[in-house]
Amino acid sequence: METSDPLERTELTFLLGMAFQLVLTEFVNRLDAAGYADLRPVHGLAFQALRGEGATSSELAEELGVTKQAAGQIVDDLEKRGYVERRPHPAGGRRRLVVLTDRARTHLTVAGRTLHELEAQLSERLRAADLEVPRAELATMIRALAGDTVPPLRPLW
Numbered sequence: 001m002e003t004s005d006p007l008e009r010t011e012l013t014f015l016l017g018m019a020f021q022l023v024l025t026e027f028v029n030r031l032d033a034a035g036y037a038d039l040r041p042v043h044g045l046a047f048q049a050l051r052g053e054g055a056t057s058s059e060l061a062e063e064l065g066v067t068k069q070a071a072g073q074i075v076d077d078l079e080k081r082g083y084v085e086r087r088p089h090p091a092g093g094r095r096r097l098v099v100l101t102d103r104a105r106t107h108l109t110v111a112g113r114t115l116h117e118l119e120a121q122l123s124e125r126l127r128a129a130d131l132e133v134p135r136a137e138l139a140t141m142i143r144a145l146a147g148d149t150v151p152p153l154r155p156l157w
Helices: 012-036 041-050 057-064 068-080 102-128 135-146
Strands: 084-088 096-100
Touching: 012 102, 041 057, 041 068, 041 096, 041 102, 057 068, 057 096, 068 084, 096 102
Parallel strands: none
Antiparallel strands: 084 096
8 A cells, every 4th residue: 555654655764763863852852951951862871871880981881882982081071060970999909980979860760750751642642543652563673683682772873
């Protein structure tokens, strides 16, 4: 069946990219309005990697898929803004452990709530069109491409 909607004839990679870009932009706009205009998506990915016990800059670089220098710059920037702090590594030596501050944990709480609200609103819009968020389909697609080892989301944009 031929469709008149050009999006339905668009390549899958472009559709996935556009959907991601639109959701991410709305999410960032809402976080900006909540008082976090000083943070960008890469900072959120760094926060996710540093949750729990923290990580070294080298471990953060590996998780984000960036150079050690880039990870160091991210950490320096977040430290200046009060979102992370460097502590002595429990194993000793010259390594430093980068950990989230209370300010970062508060941001994660706000960001989580904001993301769930955005997803709920998107779900409402889709239900009005007798659709659902294609979570199962996307999960199946990721498993088909990645297998059992789900790759981390990295700042490729």
